[in-house]
Amino acid sequence: MSANPDHPLVRVEAVSKRFGRRRPVQALSSVSFEVQQGEVFGLIGPNGAGKTTLLSCLLGFLKPDEGHITVAGLPPDALAVRRQTGYLPERVGYAPELTGEAFLLLHARLLGLPEPQAKDRVFELAQRFGLGESDLKRRLRTYSRGMRQRVGMAQALLGEPAILFLDEPASGMDPQGVMLVREVILQAKARGATVVLNSHQLAEVERVCDRVAFIKAGKLERVEALREPEHTRYLIKTDPQALPAALEALQKLGVEVFPGRDGEVTVRLLKSQIPALAPALVSAGVPVLALQPAPAQLEKLFVEEA
Numbered sequence: 001m002s003a004n005p006d007h008p009l010v011r012v013e014a015v016s017k018r019f020g021r022r023r024p025v026q027a028l029s030s031v032s033f034e035v036q037q038g039e040v041f042g043l044i045g046p047n048g049a050g051k052t053t054l055l056s057c058l059l060g061f062l063k064p065d066e067g068h069i070t071v072a073g074l075p076p077d078a079l080a081v082r083r084q085t086g087y088l089p090e091r092v093g094y095a096p097e098l099t100g101e102a103f104l105l106l107h108a109r110l111l112g113l114p115e116p117q118a119k120d121r122v123f124e125l126a127q128r129f130g131l132g133e134s135d136l137k138r139r140l141r142t143y144s145r146g147m148r149q150r151v152g153m154a155q156a157l158l159g160e161p162a163i164l165f166l167d168e169p170a171s172g173m174d175p176q177g178v179m180l181v182r183e184v185i186l187q188a189k190a191r192g193a194t195v196v197l198n199s200h201q202l203a204e205v206e207r208v209c210d211r212v213a214f215i216k217a218g219k220l221e222r223v224e225a226l227r228e229p230e231h232t233r234y235l236i237k238t239d240p241q242a243l244p245a246a247l248e249a250l251q252k253l254g255v256e257v258f259p260g261r262d263g264e265v266t267v268r269l270l271k272s273q274i275p276a277l278a279p280a281l282v283s284a285g286v287p288v289l290a291l292q293p294a295p296a297q298l299e300k301l302f303v304e305e306a
């Protein structure tokens with residue numbers, strides 16, 4: 001699979017999907033978006049919104065009723081795409097009688113890894129996900145939920161995939177596991193991989209995703225950039241009486257201003273403007289009570305859109 005850096009890696013065009021005949025459920029309605037190579041792209045939205053259905057279409061497990069999906073210009077179920085794809089399903093329901101080791105080795109062999117390398121890779125990844133040798137000797141049916149997620153993540157990463165689809169990767173994991181998932185996603189991005197992440201853990205989505213798509217009742221409501229190459233957001237807190245002076249100073253500085261409550265203002269500005277922010281406020285006589293990078297406020301977006 002050779003991705004062209006000038007073209008989106010994943011292209012979704014007007015995809016619709018229904019389930020059932022007598023009382024059909026419209027799981028996706030004309031969804032269109034693109035994911036760029038090297039991006040971490042999040043899917044968020046309420047339960048039953050259609051996120052897992054969309055992932056299944058992106059993976060080629062389900063065929064859209066209408067519309068079109070390509071990955072690196074190919075159909076999602078093309079062998080060349082599959083070879084480069086890692087996938088963690090929402091419910092990890094692997095062959096329960098296999099031991100963790102046998103399961104991971106099976107997948108390493110399916111990937112075509114030669115024998116000594118396959119074993120090394122399995123042990124390296126198991127260790128990375130906190131599964132010791134005694135865990136690997138146990139059957140998967142005896143694994144806890146978090147352990148199943150961990151073995152699932154190890155499996156998804158076996159082939160160093162160029163594109164990773166993760167459906168609720170941190171669900172059921174302890175805080176260390178959550179941090180590990182975050183690290184793994186950011187490392188995948190650092191080596192140039194593309195990640196599509198479906199998650200309800202908005203704080204994690206905010207931390208790792210470059211953009212998020214908000215899906216509701218099968219429709220793509222909006223796509224929000226969480227990281228922009230040249231811009232950033234800051235939250236300023238001042239005395240409520242000083243707010244008009246603060247707004248005037250910020251407008252003079254030429255930044256985008258979003259007034260909040262209780263003397264709070266969020267600004268969107270060029271990163272190069274950051275050093276000028278505090279001096280502009282102080283020289284206008286505005287008491288600066290707080291000045292800090294502003295979170296993307298996905299929770300607020302979620303509540304507004306849901």
Ligand SMILES: Nc1ncnc2c1ncn2[C@@H]1O[C@H](COP(=O)(O)OP(=O)(O)OP(=O)(O)O)[C@@H](O)[C@H]1O
Nearest residue numbers: 019020025027045046047048049050051052053054
């Ligand atoms: N195989 C199926 N047969 C019938 N209906 C289905 C099937 N799979 C999903 N649906 C329905 O399609 C809609 C979208 O479901 P989907 O699992 O994609 O949502 P989701 O956004 O992933 O939800 P959650 O956040 O709860 O995991 C729901 O109404 C669901 O009941």
